[in-house]
Amino acid sequence: MNLKTKKADVLIVDDSVIFAQGLVSLLEQYPDYVGSIQVAHNYEQALKALATATVNTLILDLNFESEDYNGFVIAKKVKTLYPKIKIIILTQEAKIDNYEVLFKHIHVDGYLDKQLGIEETLGALTAVMHNETYVDKNIKAMLEIGKWLNISRREKDVINLLSEGFTQKEIADNLNISSRTVETHIKNLTKKMEAKNTPHLVSIYTRYKNGNRESLY
Structure with a gap:
């Protein structure tokens, strides 16, 4: 330039x-x-x-x-x-x-x-x-942290189990909700976090949970 x-x-x-x-x-x-x-x-x-x-x-x-x-x-x-x-x-x-x-x-x-x-x-x-x-980059990291802090209790339950390798059916059984409800929560989280797909969502969440704030994406 x-x-x-x-x-x-x-x-x-x-x-x-x-x-x-x-x-x-x-x-x-x-x-x-x-x-x-x-x-x-x-x-x-x-x-x-x-x-x-x-x-x-x-x-x-x-x-x-x-x-x-x-x-x-x-x-x-x-x-x-x-x-x-x-x-x-x-x-x-x-x-x-x-x-x-x-x-x-x-x-x-x-x-x-x-x-x-x-x-x-x-x-x-x-x-x-x-x-x-x-x-x-500092503000980007803080904003991404804020996104995770603002998710609902149920969304947090779903993403926690998803990141631990549970299937959607297993998550539904574990939380006593329908598979469709689990799918909706995952879809909403994917949109909120601007993830490309479910594996990308899990990857972002795992890095957030492990404290790698500067490279969430």
């Missing part, structure tokens, strides 16, 4: 002055990736900067101390007013519900763990400037 032809003109929106200035100092060291850099610390400053400065990428914290707005509100407003602007969300806590709202409803472009280094931020900038979405 020719990074020199696709620089990010960045607006950082974070109510932490120290964090924002630290990020500015880091980004300034990479002129091949970043053109201009603006900073805003609240909703009003962000909208003013977008109206007066050249910005193609927003790096936005998800959490603000204000009771009137947060990163969701700002991101939604920006995508409504400036749909072509790329938005990279920074967060200290990845949640499945947040992910779904941000990507499926607000249509942000990137999602980063706020504690990661500059390399991850540059990777996200490169991706979004080439019209790709970007989710860092």
Whole structure:
């Protein structure tokens, strides 16, 4: 990729002055990736900067101390007013519900763990400037863990037995439910976990259960 032809003109929106200035100092060291850099610390400053400065990428914290707005509100407003602007969300806590709202409803472009280094931020900038979405590996792992934590008690019973080599009929007998119900649970789990098939589902679950968070897929 020719990074020199696709620089990010960045607006950082974070109510932490120290964090924002630290990020500015880091980004300034990479002129091949970043053109201009603006900073805003609240909703009003962000909208003013977008109206007066050249910005193609927003790096936005998800959490603000204000009771009137947060990163969701700002991101939604920006995508409504400036749909072509790329938005990279920074967060200290990845949640499945947040992910779904941000990507499926607000249509942000990137999602980063706020504690990661500059390399991850540059990777996200490169991706979004080439019209790709970007989710860092730590958040991906946390989101996959969250998927398993959110399954029902019965789904957990089914996948546990399935991973231990039980057939669908044996699972049905063991749990005192019908084979069709077992099949439905497996089908639902396969869809939730975006598995290709039942063996792939079992493989994902086994890696999750064994604690291999970084390579679930």
